[in-house]
Amino acid sequence: EKGGYPHFMLKEIYEQPKTIIDCTRGRISADGSSVTLSGVMANKERFLNANRIIFVACGTSWHASLIGERLIEEMCRIPVEVEYASEFRYRNPVINKGDIVIAVSQSGETADTLAAVELAKERGAFIFGICNQVGSSIARATDSGTYIHVGPEIGVASTKAFTGQVTVMAMIALTLAHEKGTVTPEYFSEVIRGLQRLPELIERVLESDGRISELSKIFTYSRNFLYLGRGYNYPVALEGALKLKEISYIHAEGYPAAEMKHGPIALIDSEMPVVAIATADNIYDKTVSNIQTVKARGGKIIAVVTEGDTVVRAIADHCIEVPPIIECLTPILVSVPLQLLAYHIAVNKDRNVDQPRNLAKSVTVE
Ligand code: F6R
Numbered sequence: 100e101k102g103g104y105p106h107f108m109l110k111e112i113y114e115q116p117k118t119i120i121d122c123t124r125g126r127i128s129a130d131g132s133s134v135t136l137s138g139v140m141a142n143k144e145r146f147l148n149a150n151r152i153i154f155v156a157c158g159t160s161w162h163a164s165l166i167g168e169r170l171i172e173e174m175c176r177i178p179v180e181v182e183y184a185s186e187f188r189y190r191n192p193v194i195n196k197g198d199i200v201i202a203v204s205q206s207g208e209t210a211d212t213l214a215a216v217e218l219a220k221e222r223g224a225f226i227f228g229i230c231n232q233v234g235s236s237i238a239r240a241t242d243s244g245t246y247i248h249v250g251p252e253i254g255v256a257s258t259k260a261f262t263g264q265v266t267v268m269a270m271i272a273l274t275l276a277h278e279k280g281t282v283t284p285e286y287f288s289e290v291i292r293g294l295q296r297l298p299e300l301i302e303r304v305l306e307s308d309g310r311i312s313e314l315s316k317i318f319t320y321s322r323n324f325l326y327l328g329r330g331y332n333y334p335v336a337l338e339g340a341l342k343l344k345e346i347s348y349i350h351a352e353g354y355p356a357a358e359m360k361h362g363p364i365a366l367i368d369s370e371m372p373v374v375a376i377a378t379a380d381n382i383y384d385k386t387v388s389n390i391q392t393v394k395a396r397g398g399k400i401i402a403v404v405t406e407g408d409t410v411v412r413a414i415a416d417h418c419i420e421v422p423p424i425i426e427c428l429t430p431i432l433v434s435v436p437l438q439l440l441a442y443h444i445a446v447n448k449d450r451n452v453d454q455p456r457n458l459a460k461s462v463t464v465e
Pocket of ligand 1: 157158159160161203204205206207208209212255256257258341342345460461462
């Protein structure tokens with residue numbers, strides 16, 4: 100049932116070109132002129148008049164939500180907040196009429212997320228779900244939603260669900276932006292074109308697997324890792340660190356690259372590998388200077404860069420390339436090599452990749 104792969108996690112990483120197709124199927128018109136999400140369109144007025152959108156989620160789904168925040172704010176100009184479901188539910192949160200709560204959950208069974216949904220519902224919010232598991236508790240508790248349709252995810256470490264969640268969030272942002280007229284037709288088309296090309300581009304990223312496996316051997320015995328990213332890729336840094344922690348049991352932290360100088364820089368020495376996401380985006384130059392700072396302190400740099408990059412390549416110890424794509428979709432491409440890096444390090448350490456210690460696939464307890 101692992102389809103010839105040694106672990107479900109690797110199978111699920113490799114499935115991503117296909118799961119993105121399943122996720123966008125019937126939702127993006129073949130000619131790339133429109134996006135249709137029935138759950139959003141059926142509640143169009145509510146979304147267009149929303150004062151605020153609040154994402155509630157846990158773990159990887161919370162990281163995806165941070166990307167959703169950036170997508171919706173950038174494209175739709177609606178204020179967005181992202182909350183850990185466990186914090187939201189015990190904080191007596193301010194929920195106003197006109198707020199939309201979006202619950203994000205692969206399993207649809209996470210206890211804290213379900214409780215956050217129930218609370219928001221009691222207070223009169225409109226609740227939208229982004230789930231994978233059809234008919235799950237969260238999917239049933241929400242007023243409407245969009246399934247990610249990536250198929251069963253068996254590996255405890257979430258991979259294809261994350262890229263599916265981000266893809267759905269990009270489609271939600273596009274749908275609303277189109278209705279609101281908050282993006283130019285050129286931008287709208289470029290994002291759609293990006294979504295259509297994702298499967299082929301993820302295939303290209305997967306071709307680096309052999310190199311990433313080689314690279315992983317250098318870092319098998321590292322005790323700590325730092326992951327740095329900015330903008331759309333800051334949440335990807337958090338997600339990369341979580342993947343490594345949960346399956347290899349190596350301590351890792353994700354940080355917004357520019358926050359380094361406010362503390363974590365003290366940790367940098369030659370024993371500290373730093374995974375730096377430095378794709379060609381509007382803050383590339385700033386990221387380059389953050390990387391230079393790490394280098395000057397002896398940190399070992401593994402950089403994720405856009406194909407053809409020369410500037411970071413000259414500074415970093417190791418580079419992993421991803422193909423160019425519109426900035427807002429880079430998280431989907433960048434997360435793949437980070438999944439692979441965590442996977443190979445965990446395999447090198449002979450960890451139980453699909454069922455890491457102390458973790459369950461659905462966290463149905465508080
Ligand atoms: C990490 C992971 C967890 C889940 C979290 C939420 O790889 O799988 O952090 O993301 O437990 O689960 P769902 O999305 O099912 O609500």
